[in-house]
Amino acid sequence: MVIKEVERSLLVSSSKLSAQAIASAVQIYNLDVESTTVLTKAKYAAAPNGDFDEADGYYRNVVSVAPAAGEHSLEDLQQLSRLLQSGGKIIIQEASADSKSTAGPSKNLLLAGFTGASSCPSVQGGALDMLKGNSLTWQAVSAQKPDYAVGAKFALRKKNKTVHNDRPAQVASVWRVETDKDDGDLINEDELLDEADLAAPAPAANDDCDVGKGGRKACKNCTCGRAEGAMPDTAVKVDVNNTYLTDEQRNNPQSACGSCGLGDAYRCAGCPYLGMPAFKLGEKIELAESMMEADI
Amino acid sequence: MTAAVTPAPQILVLYGSETGNAQDVAESLGRAAQRRYYQVRVCSTDSYNVENLPLESTVIFVVSTTGQGDPPESFKNFWRFLLRKSLPADSLSNLRYAVFGLGDSGYVKYNIVAKRLAKRLISLGGAELLSLGLGDDQHKSGFEGTLDPWTAKLWKGLRQHFPLPTGLSDPDDDAPVTELSAPKYKVEWVPMTNSTSSGQVGATPEEEAARAGALLDVAGGVLASTSATDSYGPHNPYFASVLTNTRLTDEGHTQDVRHLEVDLGESGLSYAPGDSLAILPQIPEALVQQFLTRLGLDGDALVRLAKDTGGSTEEVRVRHLVRGGLDFASAPPRRYFFEVLSHFTTSEVEQDRLQYFGSAEGRDDVYRYCNRERRSVMEILEDFPSVRLPLEWLLTVTPRLRPRYFSISSSHAMHPKRAHVTAAIVDWQTPYKRRRSGLCTAWLASLDPSVSKARLAVWVARGSLRLPVEPRTPIILVGPGTGVAPFRSFIQERAMLCEIGAPVGPVCLFFGCRKRSGDFLYAAEWEKYVLKGPLHQEGGLFAAFSQDQPEKVYVTHRIRQEGERLWRLLSTGACVYVSGSSGKMPTDVLAAFEDVVSQHAGLAHEDAKHYLQAMMTQRRYQVETWS
Numbered sequence: 001m002v003i004k005e006v007e008r009s010l011l012v013s014s015s016k017l018s019a020q021a022i023a024s025a026v027q028i029y030n031l032d033v034e035s036t037t038v039l040t041k042a043k044y045a046a047a048p049n050g051d052f053d054e055a056d057g058y059y060r061n062v063v064s065v066a067p068a069a070g071e072h073s074l075e076d077l078q079q080l081s082r083l084l085q086s087g088g089k090i091i092i093q094e095a096s097a098d099s100k101s102t103a104g105p106s107k108n109l110l111l112a113g114f115t116g117a118s119s120c121p122s123v124q125g126g127a128l129d130m131l132k133g134n135s136l137t138w139q140a141v142s143a144q145k146p147d148y149a150v151g152a153k154f155a156l157r158k159k160n161k162t163v164h165n166d167r168p169a170q171v172a173s174v175w176r177v178e179t180d181k182d183d184g185d186l187i188n189e190d191e192l193l194d195e196a197d198l199a200a201p202a203p204a205a206n207d208d209c210d211v212g213k214g215g216r217k218a219c220k221n222c223t224c225g226r227a228e229g230a231m232p233d234t235a236v237k238v239d240v241n242n243t244y245l246t247d248e249q250r251n252n253p254q255s256a257c258g259s260c261g262l263g264d265a266y267r268c269a270g271c272p273y274l275g276m277p278a279f280k281l282g283e284k285i286e287l288a289e290s291m292m293e294a295d296i
Numbered sequence: 297m298t299a300a301v302t303p304a305p306q307i308l309v310l311y312g313s314e315t316g317n318a319q320d321v322a323e324s325l326g327r328a329a330q331r332r333y334y335q336v337r338v339c340s341t342d343s344y345n346v347e348n349l350p351l352e353s354t355v356i357f358v359v360s361t362t363g364q365g366d367p368p369e370s371f372k373n374f375w376r377f378l379l380r381k382s383l384p385a386d387s388l389s390n391l392r393y394a395v396f397g398l399g400d401s402g403y404v405k406y407n408i409v410a411k412r413l414a415k416r417l418i419s420l421g422g423a424e425l426l427s428l429g430l431g432d433d434q435h436k437s438g439f440e441g442t443l444d445p446w447t448a449k450l451w452k453g454l455r456q457h458f459p460l461p462t463g464l465s466d467p468d469d470d471a472p473v474t475e476l477s478a479p480k481y482k483v484e485w486v487p488m489t490n491s492t493s494s495g496q497v498g499a500t501p502e503e504e505a506a507r508a509g510a511l512l513d514v515a516g517g518v519l520a521s522t523s524a525t526d527s528y529g530p531h532n533p534y535f536a537s538v539l540t541n542t543r544l545t546d547e548g549h550t551q552d553v554r555h556l557e558v559d560l561g562e563s564g565l566s567y568a569p570g571d572s573l574a575i576l577p578q579i580p581e582a583l584v585q586q587f588l589t590r591l592g593l594d595g596d597a598l599v600r601l602a603k604d605t606g607g608s609t610e611e612v613r614v615r616h617l618v619r620g621g622l623d624f625a626s627a628p629p630r631r632y633f634f635e636v637l638s639h640f641t642t643s644e645v646e647q648d649r650l651q652y653f654g655s656a657e658g659r660d661d662v663y664r665y666c667n668r669e670r671r672s673v674m675e676i677l678e679d680f681p682s683v684r685l686p687l688e689w690l691l692t693v694t695p696r697l698r699p700r701y702f703s704i705s706s707s708h709a710m711h712p713k714r715a716h717v718t719a720a721i722v723d724w725q726t727p728y729k730r731r732r733s734g735l736c737t738a739w740l741a742s743l744d745p746s747v748s749k750a751r752l753a754v755w756v757a758r759g760s761l762r763l764p765v766e767p768r769t770p771i772i773l774v775g776p777g778t779g780v781a782p783f784r785s786f787i788q789e790r791a792m793l794c795e796i797g798a799p800v801g802p803v804c805l806f807f808g809c810r811k812r813s814g815d816f817l818y819a820a821e822w823e824k825y826v827l828k829g830p831l832h833q834e835g836g837l838f839a840a841f842s843q844d845q846p847e848k849v850y851v852t853h854r855i856r857q858e859g860e861r862l863w864r865l866l867s868t869g870a871c872v873y874v875s876g877s878s879g880k881m882p883t884d885v886l887a888a889f890e891d892v893v894s895q896h897a898g899l900a901h902e903d904a905k906h907y908l909q910a911m912m913t914q915r916r917y918q919v920e921t922w923s
Binding site: 078082087107110111112113115116144146147174175176177184185186187188189190192193197198262263264265266269274275277278 | 345346347349350375376377379380381382383384387408411412415416419645649653664665669671676678679680726728729730764765766769867868869897899903906907909910911913914916
């Protein structure tokens with residue numbers, strides 16, 4: 001037996017819809033009456049994530065009717081988007097004083113990530129019309145959830161992951177990494193933060209008596225004055241060009257502090273020999289070939 | 297009669313590290329926890345199975361934030377998972393946790409990754425052991441300025457949950473660590489006899505090295521056993537030969553970018569556009585021998601490594617362990633390396649320096665000497681000639697040899713038995729004017745397919761960029777330099793679809809480089825697809841050559857110029873992909889798209905930002921960068 005894939009639809013309204021209005025919606029939007037769920041917004045909003053048990057991407061079509069302008073907030077639309085399949089269709093209907101402009105609803109649809117917003121026929125019917133009042137007209141806009149679903153075309157070999165049995169079944173079923181599946185909807189990481197988190201950090205306080213920037217320690221046999229705290233900040237800066245040695249420095253290297261010849265590990269920040277291999281005092285420094293190449 | 301022994305309480309330390317600082321902190325927390333009688337595991341977030349997080353009882357997180365507010369690469373997948381809306385709000389009700397962040401208060405998004413993580417853990421039902429600790433690079437003592445008091449509080453807080461067993465006492469927080477804790481690896485020397493053999497008969501050096509690396513992971517408890525699995529991966533690489541190695545950039549151009557074709561033969565390895573090829577670099581045999589000689593180690597000696605779970609591994613030669621397991625020739629070691637070295641020197645001058653480098657006080661100097669200079673273990677040992685490091689400590693403190701990941705630049709549909717790699721040969725000068733080259737890329741560049749019998753140890757790793765399933769979805773690709781590599785795979789994939797007459801959505805490729813004549817990678821191929829194929833019609837090739845005219849032109853200029861076209865595609869559901877080196881490029885490109893949306897959709901700039909933000913959470917705007 002072949003089971004035909006049903007196109008599930010959701011019809012949400014701010015107050016209970018009359019049978020006439022439902023019939024009108026089903027007809028206008030070509031919904032499958034057998035698989036259309038009708039809900040009031042209050043019922044739906046009372047259970048934002050919880051017992052409204054349809055999973056994400058459950059519906060092919062979502063129609064939402066609200067008898068006031070601007071009633072579909074960005075949050076509302078994002079929530080509805082979650083319920084829609086990729087490529088699914090959303091129709092929002094609002095009452096409006098301006099029958100021509102659909103700019104408001106269209107913009108929010110755009111911001112909620114829908115594409116191709118355009119106006120479409122609206123649901124009509126008895127009680128519904130009374131709600132909006134006579135001075136207003138209905139406006140309906142339809143848009144699509146983009147078919148951006150991502151996934152591998154060539155599935156890699158699946159690895160069998162060990163699943164622990166001792167965790168609560170409900171958590172275990174959700175805490176699953178399935179490499180060939182989409183992550184589903186993600187929360188916006190910036191909404192995790194409040195203003196205090198984003199406030200500019202206070203500058204770190206440095207003690208007055210710091211010897212130099214970065215709290216460098218003076219060498220045991222200090223000759224530069226750092227040990228006495230007399231080291232000016234500027235002298236610590238390394239001018240990289242200093243590492244080019246004069247012939248005298250190369251052929252007959254000397255060291256005031258006695259550490260220069262031991263290698264970079266022992267050299268002071270301003271040492272002209274930084275970058276050079278270890279050497280013996282008074283003996284010519286043998287340079288690797290690459291070190292004598294001109295700077296590019 | 298014996299008293300019932302309560303098992304030591306377990307702690308997991310999870311870190312997300314970019315430069316290695318977070319790993320350093322995590323490992324030192326691990327050692328401190330051990331001294332306090334906890335059973336501790338220290339794990340990077342990219343090698344931890346996030347499915348197990350609801351089962352953990354005590355986790356300490358250490359995570360860094362890069363300058364632009366980005367999470368470390370190794371943290372991204374873990375974090376993406378935690379952001380899933382479908383995770384129940386009580387998922388982590390078993391979990392007690394503490395978060396320490398590493399950041400720099402000189403940037404606006406100071407420690408933002410750690411702040412978000414702490415908030416998300418609360419919303420998943422976790423219980424905070426102590427409030428978020430924020431390490432600050434701007435602090436005069438670096439992140440350690442806040443880390444030390446934070447860890448003191450942490451140990452105190454944990455004691456309330458896990459009282460000390462009678463008869464034991466905790467070490468003093470302030471006392472310096474004078475004793476070395478046990479090395480991570482323990483070595484059993486196997487007596488040599490004439491008949492001793494190890495490994496498989498006739499195994500190549502590459503195979504021996506890969507096997508030794510796997511044994512190291514068995515001993516470290518990362519891997520259960522070395523028995524063969526049916527899929528290729530870090531512990532079971534495929535040994536592939538190189539079929540092509542050509543230079544893509546002009547000979548006169550300063551940068552050398554290579555096009556390599558790797559033979560996947562009958563391996564059955566397949567890949568999707570966006571996937572990466574992992575390559576385990578190989579250190580030249582001569583260098584391995586030089587290193588062994590310096591350490592006074594016999595490369596042919598046989599050892600077994602003790603396992604955590606008891607027993608020991610198979611026999612392996614020291615030479616193979618060093619060659620397949622350790623990166624002693626390019627990666628700078630962590631600070632702990634110096635602390636350990638100080639115990640194995642006979643010179644007072646050397647010991648003094650090593651102790652200083654290993655201490656909190658020497659942090660800045662060791663950073664300048666070691667990290668910024670990218671000084672390898674081998675080079676450091678030159679400055680400390682009296683150090684004799686025993687093998688178990690060498691294995692413990694030398695950085696592990698890591699695979700390098702290259703975005704595959706071919707489509708599997710077009711090249712069923714090959715994977716193409718587009719690699720820039722890394723070559724630079726340190727602040728002290730020392731010439732450095734990348735371990736892996738220098739080796740790759742040297743391979744000559746016509747003579748070399750060398751095999752690359754490779755496997756396929758899933759990338760983060762994914763083509764839309766629906767081929768009609770328009771795609772906008774921004775890939776300056778070698779960032780274009782995954783997009784060549786995307787475009788070839790769509791070209792194959794074009795060829796069989798399938799409807800294919802427009803593709804816009806934004807490429808940037810210095811000179812048209814110098815480093816315009818795959819120029820001829822793109823031009824072919826502009827005439828006929830995926831870059832035709834609504835799509836196109838938009839290249840920016842920064843040095844071909846007096847004023848600099850970058851991909852962001854081209855994006856703004858093509859605003860009208862781009863908005864038309866975006867409003868019909870196009871996906872945007874950005875790939876390339878991290879730094880300013882990704883932020884600049886995002887700003888350019890914000891301008892495009894703002895200008896052509898008529899949205900306020902704030903709304904345009906929201907629009908792109910929504911695209912990102914929906915994965916319609918994907919970014920992959922490397923440093």
